[in-house]
Every structure is written in structure tokens, then in C-alpha cells.
Amino acid sequence: MAKDFLLSCWDLLNISSFWLVVSFFLCGLLHIVLRPEFLQKSLGNSKLSSLVKATISGMLLPICSCGVVPIALSLYYSGAYLGPTLAFLVATPIINPAAVLLAFALLGPQLTIIYVITGFMLPMLIGVIGNKWGKNELVSPLAAVAAAMENQPVEAEPKALTAVKTTWPKRIYSGLDWGVRSLGLQVSRYVLMGILFAALLLAIIPVNFIQDYLSNPALLSLLGVVILGAVMYVCAVGHIPFIAALIAAGAAPGAAITFLLSGVATNLPELISIYKLIGKRTVVIYTVTVIFISVIVGYITNGLLLPGFTPVFDLSNVQNSIDLANKMSLSVPAWVEYICSLVVIAMGITAWWPVCRAWLKKFGLRAINA
Numbered sequence: 001m002a003k004d005f006l007l008s009c010w011d012l013l014n015i016s017s018f019w020l021v022v023s024f025f026l027c028g029l030l031h032i033v034l035r036p037e038f039l040q041k042s043l044g045n046s047k048l049s050s051l052v053k054a055t056i057s058g059m060l061l062p063i064c065s066c067g068v069v070p071i072a073l074s075l076y077y078s079g080a081y082l083g084p085t086l087a088f089l090v091a092t093p094i095i096n097p098a099a100v101l102l103a104f105a106l107l108g109p110q111l112t113i114i115y116v117i118t119g120f121m122l123p124m125l126i127g128v129i130g131n132k133w134g135k136n137e138l139v140s141p142l143a144a145v146a147a148a149m150e151n152q153p154v155e156a157e158p159k160a161l162t163a164v165k166t167t168w169p170k171r172i173y174s175g176l177d178w179g180v181r182s183l184g185l186q187v188s189r190y191v192l193m194g195i196l197f198a199a200l201l202l203a204i205i206p207v208n209f210i211q212d213y214l215s216n217p218a219l220l221s222l223l224g225v226v227i228l229g230a231v232m233y234v235c236a237v238g239h240i241p242f243i244a245a246l247i248a249a250g251a252a253p254g255a256a257i258t259f260l261l262s263g264v265a266t267n268l269p270e271l272i273s274i275y276k277l278i279g280k281r282t283v284v285i286y287t288v289t290v291i292f293i294s295v296i297v298g299y300i301t302n303g304l305l306l307p308g309f310t311p312v313f314d315l316s317n318v319q320n321s322i323d324l325a326n327k328m329s330l331s332v333p334a335w336v337e338y339i340c341s342l343v344v345i346a347m348g349i350t351a352w353w354p355v356c357r358a359w360l361k362k363f364g365l366r367a368i369n370a
Contacts, residue, residue, distance in 0.1 A: 008199035010341070013192075016269070017340035018332045019067025020191065027074035028179025032171045043080035044139070051127035054084035055120060058091030068092040069273045070179070070187050076278065077140045077183075083131030086286060087123040089274075090265050095119035099240060103260075106244035110306055111253055115260050118297050122261060126289045130282070137279040180347075188344050189351035190276050191269040222298045225258045226266070226291050244311075253309040258298030265290050 043050050063071070072089040076082070095116065104112045131138065243256045266287065275283040 024184035028176035032175035046131035082134035083127035087127035091123035188347035192348035254298035254302030
């Protein structure tokens with residue numbers, strides 16, 4: 001049991017660690033390039049065009065659900081509204097060109113069409129809901145303050161601030177420092193929490209229980225698939241062969257669609273990070289919308305769209321497409337994943353150390369007094 005738990009922790013961390021580290025540096029660069037006033041014009045509003053921009057941008061990036069969290073937070077903290085932030089956050093892990101190609105090869109045109117249409121509409125819908133009901137989380141407080149300062153008259157600005165010019169090397173260093181030491185530490189802190197909890201659930205849930213639910217086309221089984229998707233950590237491309245194999249073994253097509261949407265868009269490390277770094281209203285909007293749409297689309301797929309679906313998985317016919325999809329996806333050497341995992345662990349421990357030190361100090365004082 002303990003061995004399975006530790007192995008699950010390490011495997012889950014290896015899947016996400018490379019993209020996490022890359023996103024920390026990318027966020028640092030975005031922090032100095034994407035100024036609040038630029039994002040206010042592009043994504044800092046509730047227009048439908050902003051949601052389309054955020055959704056399409058996310059659909060073109062091959063980044064996993066944990067890796068996209070720092071980037072989405074960087075956009076949010078820089079001035080993007082909650083709606084475009086959520087649209088980008090959902091679209092990025094769900095779908096990308098390599099995932100579409102592989103889905104067409106392994107799942108067939110029918111499931112792929114449903115997958116692509118829903119993969120576009122879900123981020124748009126969650127963006128609309130975020131803009132409408134985000135309330136105090138609609139705009140980041142930091143971005144609101146920055147925007148207010150930008151709107152002040154020039155003569156009202158402190159002379160000391162207007163006279164100072166920062167060189168590009170210093171700006172780059174400042175941005176990377178923010179991306180790693182500020183945003184990176186916070187995200188690593190909560191990602192590690194989510195990975196520990198997800199690994200614990202994976203070690204407890206029996207495999208036979210999962211297979212029984214996947215083969216059942218009922219609504220209850222689709223809810224089980226959503227829970228499985230939240231526990232497992234899968235990427236946009238890597239989960240498709242897994243789904244194809246399950247369908248070939250007898251799983252319902254609606255379960256595939258539900259997992260295609262919820263499996264990559266919801267996982268515990270991501271949800272914990274959203275809750276801690278944006279707010280509970282956002283995580284409720286995000287979770288409820290993704291689960292509701294995933295289950296409804298899966299149920300409609302089983303009952304109305306593909307009631308007599310025949311699996312198309314045939315390795316001999318789709319090998320060329322698989323090879324092409326693999327070429328479109330970035331393959332990371334194992335040793336790079338291991339190094340990135342150790343980096344994320346070190347950052348998480350660094351973030352948690354002040355809390356642990358305070359707790360140990362408090363516990364020690366209580367032991368002395370006792």
C-alpha cells in the first residue's frame with residue numbers, strides 16, 4: 001500500500017513537473033511583456049471576442065492542466081477578466097492539434113467531432129458564466145490596483161517613479177524572479193498537496209470498480225468517470241490511447257467523451273491551486289460547469305448521438321496517424337522529468353517550510369509547557 005502510494009506520487013509528479021517548470025519561466029517573461037493596460041484592452045473585459053481569443057489560444061497550446069495554471073494566473077494577475085482566464089484554463093488542457101489528430105485515428109470521426117465541438121463550447125460557456133457570476137473575483141485585486149494607477153493623471157504620479165528607467169536585463173530578472181519565487185512557490189505548494197491526495201485515492205480505489213463503471217452507460221457511471229478524471233492526472237494526448245483501449249474493451253462512448261473533457265480539465269492539484277490563488281467562487285464555477293457539461297454531453301452521446309457505437313480502434317490502420325501525432329507532441333526525456341520533479345518538490349518544501357517551522361515551534365512550546 002505504502003509502496004503503491006509513493007509510486008503514484010512520483011508518477012503523477014513526473015507527468016506534470018516539466019510543464020510546471022517551463023510555465024514558471026514563461027509566466028515570468030509574460031509578466032514583463034504583457035502589461036496590465038494591454039490585457040485590459042484584449043482580455044480585460046466581458047466581450048465574447050475576448051472569450052474566443054482566450055479559447056483559441058488555449059486550444060493551440062500543448063500544455064497539461066497543471067502546467068497551464070501558472071500561465072492562466074499570470075494573465076489573471078496582469079489584468080485579464082475571470083471569464084477569459086477560465087476559458088483559457090479549460091481549453092488548453094482539453095484539446096490541441098495533436099490530440100485532435102490522435103482522437104480521429106483512435107476514436108473515429110464521430111467521437112472526434114463531438115469532442116472538438118464540445119471542447120470549444122465548454123470554455124466559451126465557462127467564460128460567460130465566470131464573467132457573469134465572478135463578482136469580487138472578476139478582476140484580480142492586484143490588476144485592479146495597477147489599472148487604477150495607470151488611469152491616474154501624469155502630474156499625480158510620484159516623480160521618483162516616473163524618473164526611474166529599468167533596463168531590460170533587470171526587467172527580465174525581475175520577471176523571472178516573480179515567476180519562480182512568487183508564483184512558482186505558491187503553485188508548487190498546492191500542486192504537491194493535490195498530488196498526495198490524488199495518489200492516495202488511486203491507491204485505494206479498486207481497478208475492477210473503475211472498469212465496471214466505465215462499461216455502464218447510465219448517468220451514475222458517468223459521474224464515476226468524472227470522479228476518476230479528477231483523481232487521475234492525464235494530458236491532452238496521452239489519455240486518448242487509454243480511452244481507445246477502454247472503448248475497445250466495451251466501455252460506453254459517452255464515458256469516453258466525459259473523460260475526454262473532465263479527465264484533463266479537472267484534477268486535484270489544479271483545483272486546489274485555483275481555490276487558493278483565485279478564490280472559492282471561481283473553483284465552484286469551474287468545477288460545477290465542467291462536471292455538468294461533461295456528464296450531460298456523455299449522456300446525450302450514449303442515448304441519442306451514438307447508441308450503437310462500434311469501436312474503430314485498429315492499430316494496423318492508425319499507426320501512421322499515431323506517429324504523426326507523436327511528432328507534433330513534445331517528448332521529454334525521463335531524466336529531464338526527474339530533475340523537474342525534484343525542482344517542484346524543492347519549491348513546494350520551500351513554500352511550506354515557514355508554516356511547518358511555525359507549527360513545530362508551537363508544538364515544541366506546548367511540549368515544554370506540558
